[in-house]
Amino acid sequence: MLSGMPKKSPASPKPPARAPFRLYDLKIVVEKAAGQPMICNHQEGDFFELRGENLSLPAGQTFPIYSLAAVLPLLPAKQRETHPNDWMTTDAVIACPDPHCGGRFRILRTGTSVFDHAAVTAVPLSAPKSSTKSRKRAR
Numbered sequence: 001m002l003s004g005m006p007k008k009s010p011a012s013p014k015p016p017a018r019a020p021f022r023l024y025d026l027k028i029v030v031e032k033a034a035g036q037p038m039i040c041n042h043q044e045g046d047f048f049e050l051r052g053e054n055l056s057l058p059a060g061q062t063f064p065i066y067s068l069a070a071v072l073p074l075l076p077a078k079q080r081e082t083h084p085n086d087w088m089t090t091d092a093v094i095a096c097p098d099p100h101c102g103g104r105f106r107i108l109r110t111g112t113s114v115f116d117h118a119a120v121t122a123v124p125l126s127a128p129k130s131s132t133k134s135r136k137r138a139r
């Protein structure tokens with residue numbers, strides 16, 4: 001959990017070394033595709049923001065869960081540094097899952113925030129790494 005405070009163990013002789021890492025702060029803004037009506041309950045200019053694991057909306061604004069479900073899977077990747085040639089770097093507009101709706105959701109990287117490893121997970125940095133064996137997709 002990114003918003004948690006560092007876990008302090010009374011049995012621990014010394015606190016773990018700081019291990020900072022940086023994530024992008026995101027702002028997801030509703031746009032409207034030309035010539036298509038808005039069907040869902042999102043209006044052009046509506047937005048929500050994501051910092052770490054915390055999503056926030058302006059006071060009084062709502063956001064449809066179906067639209068949110070379309071955007072959510074991409075957000076953790078957009079929070080992280082991506083290769084310049086990766087489509088995740090260049091592509092930033094997600095279409096509304098309602099095929100009749102003109103809603104588009106632009107993901108903007110608005111800044112960065114620094115988090116500390118020990119504050120966001122109980123798994124120590126010295127934990128064994130998972131297998132690095134490459135996997136190829138069967139076709």
Ligand SMILES: [Zn+2]
Nearest residue numbers: 040096101103
């Ligand atoms: Zn929509």
